[in-house]
Amino acid sequence: MNPIFTPSLHSQRHQFVVDFVRKNKPRKVADLGCGECRLLKQLKFQRSIELLVGVDINGAKIKKNMLRLAPLSTDYLQPTFDQLHIDLYQGSVTQRDARLTGFDLVTSIELIEHLILPDLELFSSVVFGYMRPANVIISTPNSEFNKLFPGLTGFRHSDHKFEWNRSEFRSWALKVCLDYGYEAEFTGVGEAPQELQESVGFCSQIGVFRRMNVLPNRFEEEVFFYTLVYSVNYPTLCDNNTFIEVLLSEVVYRAEQMKNSWMEKTTGGTNWGLPHSQTEQQKRSACTERLDCPGGGEELTESLWTTKQEESGTLNRFVVVPLAALCSFCPKIAELSGSLSNLRRLLMDQPQVKLSQDGFSLLVKCEEQEPEQIDSDEEEDEEDAPAVQCSHQTEPEEDWEANI
Ligand SMILES: C[S@@+](CC[C@H](N)C(=O)[O-])C[C@H]1O[C@@H](n2cnc3c(N)ncnc32)[C@H](O)[C@@H]1O
Numbered sequence: 001m002n003p004i005f006t007p008s009l010h011s012q013r014h015q016f017v018v019d020f021v022r023k024n025k026p027r028k029v030a031d032l033g034c035g036e037c038r039l040l041k042q043l044k045f046q047r048s049i050e051l052l053v054g055v056d057i058n059g060a061k062i063k064k065n066m067l068r069l070a071p072l073s074t075d076y077l078q079p080t081f082d083q084l085h086i087d088l089y090q091g092s093v094t095q096r097d098a099r100l101t102g103f104d105l106v107t108s109i110e111l112i113e114h115l116i117l118p119d120l121e122l123f124s125s126v127v128f129g130y131m132r133p134a135n136v137i138i139s140t141p142n143s144e145f146n147k148l149f150p151g152l153t154g155f156r157h158s159d160h161k162f163e164w165n166r167s168e169f170r171s172w173a174l175k176v177c178l179d180y181g182y183e184a185e186f187t188g189v190g191e192a193p194q195e196l197q198e199s200v201g202f203c204s205q206i207g208v209f210r211r212m213n214v215l216p217n218r219f220e221e222e223v224f225f226y227t228l229v230y231s232v233n234y235p236t237l238c239d240n241n242t243f244i245e246v247l248l249s250e251v252v253y254r255a256e257q258m259k260n261s262w263m264e265k266t267t268g269g270t271n272w273g274l275p276h277s278q279t280e281q282q283k284r285s286a287c288t289e290r291l292d293c294p295g296g297g298e299e300l301t302e303s304l305w306t307t308k309q310e311e312s313g314t315l316n317r318f319v320v321v322p323l324a325a326l327c328s329f330c331p332k333i334a335e336l337s338g339s340l341s342n343l344r345r346l347l348m349d350q351p352q353v354k355l356s357q358d359g360f361s362l363l364v365k366c367e368e369q370e371p372e373q374i375d376s377d378e379e380e381d382e383e384d385a386p387a388v389q390c391s392h393q394t395e396p397e398e399d400w401e402a403n404i
């Protein structure tokens, strides 16, 4: 037989790691011998991971593939509170580097068989003795499976320095465990036909190592042998600047949408000649009505009205958009800010938005009018004060969920 695996063998090895990450949720993960960065590319979507590091001796290979790990436009357009930093290093697993210590998981997929035995010794002492991650996953070919590859006489790859059977792998792994205080479990991927499974084992054998104890800090000099080739910080809402940027763009965009839809409804789109007939009572009940009827929609605009304010000699008309109505219209704003008073506080110092005096409404400019064009009838237009009287504005600390 010629074993052809579906999914492919390398996908199965990577999937094994992804499944381990899903289950164990490590925060700091390093892949040694990361090659074409394929595993890293899958791992970057695992939300538990905050630091992802790849190391390979072949710097050209890293450079050719590193952009697979770059953030996508959606990472910039819709950042979440997840955090992710990725570093790729050119370096050898036979050398120590202080930046590779303190990891929750280190993987080494189809790497060890490319090392000559003295280097394998160094690998053990670097990974298990120096990096000392909480977990290590190592995969390597199982030579017992080779008889299922027709015509294969030597190793599976010309660069392999050895290929072990299950017992050889197990005894190397158990010695490592003894020397460095780990325990190991053995498994694999790439199944043989059922009747041969016991006699040949998996095509790729896998050892999963778990650190048994945390050694006290050794006072060693920090060493940095690896060369940083690529480093990227993913945008995150945990970063204050990104958070404010996202919140503001959402607020400005949604408030403008509400203003437009309100103007469309009340004036057929003309900015001036807005009706001023709404009484305080009407405004208040429109506002309260909205608060009692969560879900958002067209009718939200009922809680809007206009006000005029002079700004450096120009009389401007603004549509007043209560923050509570804005949050009903756009739950993402409510979610981001957490509470009405938070939203008010966050917007207070932002020059891109104008708040009413009490801070619980946005004033969205309709159109500027030069002072001489002002019709005296419009002078008695409402101030933004009524905004204060809406029920949600007198109780700013109320929970969003209860309100909208
Ligand atoms: C067979 S590839 C496996 C790549 C990857 N782990 C995967 O699963 O697709 C082995 C990788 O180990 C790298 N490598 C070999 N010796 C190394 C060393 N001493 N230190 C770091 N990487 C090494 C090679 O450059 C190569 O990219």
Ligand SMILES: [Mg+2]
Residues within 6 Å of the ligand: 110, 111, 113, 114, 157, 160
């Ligand atoms: Mg190999």
